[in-house]
Amino acid sequence: QSVLAQPPSASGTPGQRITFSCSGTTSNIGSNPVSWYQHLPGAAPTLLIHSNDQRPSGVPDRFSGSKSVTSASLAISGLQSEDEADYYCAVRDDSLNGWVFGGGTKLTVL
Amino acid sequence: QVQLMQSGAEVKKSGASVKISCRASGFTFTTYYMHWVRQAPGQGLEWMGIISPYGGGVATYAEKFEGRVTMTRDTSTTTVYMQMTGLTSDDSAVYFCVRGSSGWYYFDYWGQGTLVSVSS
Numbered sequence: 001q002s003v004l005a006q007p008p009s010a011s012g013t014p015g016q017r018i019t020f021s022c023s024g025t026t027s028n029i030g031s032n033p034v035s036w037y038q039h040l041p042g043a044a045p046t047l048l049i050h051s052n053d054q055r056p057s058g059v060p061d062r063f064s065g066s067k068s069v070t071s072a073s074l075a076i077s078g079l080q081s082e083d084e085a086d087y088y089c090a091v092r093d094d095s096l097n098g099w100v101f102g103g104g105t106k107l108t109v110l
Numbered sequence: 111q112v113q114l115m116q117s118g119a120e121v122k123k124s125g126a127s128v129k130i131s132c133r134a135s136g137f138t139f140t141t142y143y144m145h146w147v148r149q150a151p152g153q154g155l156e157w158m159g160i161i162s163p164y165g166g167g168v169a170t171y172a173e174k175f176e177g178r179v180t181m182t183r184d185t186s187t188t189t190v191y192m193q194m195t196g197l198t199s200d201d202s203a204v205y206f207c208v209r210g211s212s213g214w215y216y217f218d219y220w221g222q223g224t225l226v227s228v229s230s
Contacts, residue, residue, distance in 0.1 A: 037155075037217070044206060045217075086154075088155050096173070098157055098159070101154055101155040101157060102154070
């Protein structure tokens, strides 16, 4: 049972816009900035979004993030087949004195 | 460019210990916190702990790993280590070393991962 709640799966068709949710509490998302990671099979995870809504250089602007109170969202617009991966949210939890991940959402591009 | 090069796969028996290394390059090793994260088969990512670049390398561990995991760092070789004792089959996973961002709150570079397989 992950501290951050993410739906286990999502699907979309090429070109579509899709969003992923990440729900937490006042001690994590409510207090600290959220980051998102893309994890392709057999590879290391990569940073997609940090500080709630900031894209590192090299990440396409099709990816965007937002946060509201104790929830965060990742949106992908113009869905592509190469976006098929697992997506994780992460945040520091002040009560646990450490970092926590969501359980991950597996994206299937139909 | 930032690189985190981890040691190779390990096969261990239950009850044994494992020590994984992660050699860092391409950045000033002495100014970045380093984390360890693992992923068991079919499971999500799990944060294990963090080691400071200051004060000789003070480490903080997730409660689940307290007493069983030790993180250390060697400034002379820019390498961080993660040692885990009392291995069980539940510890079979891919272990990642991860650089903490200068902004503290997120992970900006990941090692390639080290597979640890534990059998009885």
